[in-house]
Amino acid sequence: MVHRSRARSSSLFLMELILAILFFSVASAVCVEFFVKSHLLSRDSEVLTHAVNECAGAAEIICTSESLEESIHLLMQCYPEGEYPEMEDWTEEKDLVQVDISLYYDTDHMPCGLDAAEYILAICLTREAQMIRADFEMCRNADMQEAPVIYRLQAKHHIPRRTERHER
Numbered sequence: 001m002v003h004r005s006r007a008r009s010s011s012l013f014l015m016e017l018i019l020a021i022l023f024f025s026v027a028s029a030v031c032v033e034f035f036v037k038s039h040l041l042s043r044d045s046e047v048l049t050h051a052v053n054e055c056a057g058a059a060e061i062i063c064t065s066e067s068l069e070e071s072i073h074l075l076m077q078c079y080p081e082g083e084y085p086e087m088e089d090w091t092e093e094k095d096l097v098q099v100d101i102s103l104y105y106d107t108d109h110m111p112c113g114l115d116a117a118e119y120i121l122a123i124c125l126t127r128e129a130q131m132i133r134a135d136f137e138m139c140r141n142a143d144m145q146e147a148p149v150i151y152r153l154q155a156k157h158h159i160p161r162r163t164e165r166h167e168r
Helices: 002-063 068-078 087-091
Strands: 096-105 119-128 131-140 149-158
Touching: 002 068, 002 096, 002 119, 002 131, 002 149, 068 096, 068 119, 068 131
Parallel strands: none
Antiparallel strands: 096 119, 119 131, 131 149
């Protein structure tokens, strides 16, 4: 009889140990899920921050210029790896001029060429009379129709008219 009592206490201890292992494995699975979601949220936040900073920086460059031509030249100086239109497309004196520019960024959010691009900043500049309108869209490097837009910004800049005595 003493022998049976030991068998019952051993099986009870074994059942308790199995339940404890089961509880800790479920708890660790939940914790791993939280860590994965936290990592993904942190990565998405980093990408959004980069997109906001790059769009705002390019908008500031455009808003400091005094013409569409100067805006494009300044962007070319700051982002030489970008894709720019031919000069005759935006130097013509028309009432309405539209220019599309693409800037490329690698996985570390550094400017790069198209071949190493992970992100694309598409800039659409429109000059109408004395106003420059700039539309910015930061996307992942995929087909622009399918890639979700990470960040979108619109900026407007009035080009002041200068007379000869106000020329710099």
